[in-house]
Amino acid sequence: QKEVEQNSGPLSVPEGAIASLNCTYSDRVSQSFFWYRQYSGKSPELIMSIYSNGDKEDGRFTAQLNKASQYVSLLIRDSQPSDSATYLCAPGGGSNYKLTFGKGTLLTVNP
């Protein structure tokens, strides 16, 4: 069983739509959760962190966490072509320093 599973892509949405990216994880002791964005040929860039159940909003991005369901998601509102990238989910596991990354979901926003 994979430790971190993300919805298989690629995910294609029109400009201005909401993009929904999902992630499930197996390690129940995870307390911290991160979303990274990775443009093609570039390194991952931290865009969101969430630690408590519920929603956390930052601009056009909303992270949602449900620890009981071992589920974390990222919503991107008013998607822009510049949002086209691979989005990586990374729970922190039982440590504060070791992240376990999913394979990522490739998002394409079409103008």
Added chain:
Amino acid sequence: GAGVSQTPSNKVTEKGKYVELRCDPISGHTALYWYRQSLGQGPEFLIYFQGTGAADDSGLPNDRFFAVRPEGSVSTLKIQRTERGDSAVYLCASSNQDGYGYTFGSGTRLTVV
């Protein structure tokens, strides 16, 4: 520096050779991490330094891999007797506090031919 700096950006080496990859973290960051990312995969944890010591090296795949951070700043990842399967992007990250995510460098793309 302003960000995490990794050198070289690209390295091509022959199978069996020894390579060193360097990481210069953000100034003042005590924690330093090495990850490896293969094509189509997410980054995979290799090793974590807190100061000069390796606090967790559980991700190093075998004893051909070794990393040091002698003065608590710059780190070097060393790979002996390279194999084609070692080809990947090696990412370094640093932070000043655990648990809040961290910033990656631009990576070193290692190709073993």
